[in-house]
Amino acid sequence: MRYAIETHDLRKSFGTYEAVQGVDLTVRQGEIFALLGPNGAGKTTVIRMLTTLLRPDGGSARVLGCDVATDAGQVRRRIGITGQSAALDEGLTGRQNLLLFAGLSGHSLKEARAMAAELLDSFGLAEAGDRTVSAYSGGMRRRLDLAAGLLSQPEVLFLDEPTTGLDPQSRYELWETVRRLAKQGTTVLLTTQYLEEADRLADRIAFISQGRIIASGTPEQLKASTGGKTLTIRLGAGSDPASVCRLLANEHGLIGQPSEDGTSVKAAVQHAASAHAAIGALLVSPATIDDFMLSDPSLDDVFFALTAARGKGETSP
Known part of the structure; x- marks a missing residue:
């Protein structure tokens, strides 16, 4: 070619x-x-x-x-x-x-x-x-x-x-x-x-x-490369996105990405069960959750996953 x-x-x-x-x-x-x-x-x-x-x-x-x-x-x-x-x-x-x-x-x-x-x-x-x-x-x-x-x-x-x-x-x-x-x-x-x-x-x-x-x-190939879904968590007033990210990482090994305005957090998940477990933990934590959604990844999610993997010294998808 x-x-x-x-x-x-x-x-x-x-x-x-x-x-x-x-x-x-x-x-x-x-x-x-x-x-x-x-x-x-x-x-x-x-x-x-x-x-x-x-x-x-x-x-x-x-x-x-x-x-x-x-x-x-x-x-x-x-x-x-x-x-x-x-x-x-x-x-x-x-x-x-x-x-x-x-x-x-x-x-x-x-x-x-x-x-x-x-x-x-x-x-x-x-x-x-x-x-x-x-x-x-x-x-x-x-x-x-x-x-x-x-x-x-x-x-x-x-x-x-x-x-x-x-x-x-x-x-x-x-x-x-x-x-x-x-x-x-x-x-x-x-x-x-x-x-x-x-x-x-x-x-x-x-x-x-x-x-x-x-x-x-x-x-399409790049979005499929994450091999999973994107969990989007919309936070209630007064919730600390940094604390939510720490909980996701410490208890479930998920890397959270806060939105620029701090009203939501996204995380890549491989299975629906991982998302359910994370939401369950957040519901009994001090954080307030207004809503959550599990969806196919966007290119923004792919780029975050790639850069997060590089930051941890892992191989990119």
């Missing part, structure tokens, strides 16, 4: 800090591939190496068969990239921005005008094309930025956290755009902190943590 992107033992350090520590990736032509991980995990550093903005310190990376270190010019000619913030001139109209980027990509004025009109229409921006970008919503700016990234007609499109800061409707619109591009044959590699986004969009996913890939597969 020919891969659009292939890395082996890819490495990058900044001083004594190892940002990327031996990453192996394969992305098939025409698929949407998501690289998931928290801030500082190494996602953007990987993207910057693959797009030739950073030179790897070790290992190898090839995009469309071209080495990113020794054939950077050829890589640049065949890819597009959209970063975490839109690289647009807010004093120009949407159409003028596209004309500018088209000229920088080497297109004639006639070609640029035709491409700008087509892209504005494709991205639902035709009516806003002659308004200045400063009047655009966040979702409109991100779609225009994505349109600008397509002016070079890339075979591979890199999207680095493309929906950061967008409202739910704008995120959904961008998802639809990415799906349409993939159906047209464009290979898409995106990074995101939003696991739901990867679940909805990606054909395959890789989790990165502390500069290393800790798991990869389809969303």
Whole structure:
């Protein structure tokens, strides 16, 4: 099988800090591939190496068969990239921005005008094309930025956290755009902190943590890898989630994950009996439980299980 992107033992350090520590990736032509991980995990550093903005310190990376270190010019000619913030001139109209980027990509004025009109229409921006970008919503700016990234007609499109800061409707619109591009044959590699986004969009996913890939597969494969269910416990007012987590760990060997607002705790369980025993213990403890639920794991649950296993020095699923 020919891969659009292939890395082996890819490495990058900044001083004594190892940002990327031996990453192996394969992305098939025409698929949407998501690289998931928290801030500082190494996602953007990987993207910057693959797009030739950073030179790897070790290992190898090839995009469309071209080495990113020794054939950077050829890589640049065949890819597009959209970063975490839109690289647009807010004093120009949407159409003028596209004309500018088209000229920088080497297109004639006639070609640029035709491409700008087509892209504005494709991205639902035709009516806003002659308004200045400063009047655009966040979702409109991100779609225009994505349109600008397509002016070079890339075979591979890199999207680095493309929906950061967008409202739910704008995120959904961008998802639809990415799906349409993939159906047209464009290979898409995106990074995101939003696991739901990867679940909805990606054909395959890789989790990165502390500069290393800790798991990869389809969303279904990753969720099945936990081999069990997720117990969600909704706590009553005044209950201490840390105490609940300690009880789960000490009496039942379960690793609890408190929610950000402290109103609930999640834990991976292998059997329903384990969940019943844990709930029974909590009911006779000082903690107050308002509700609980046993469900199939989400990608959030998978990532927590993976990072918890690494923290205990265990092998990831």
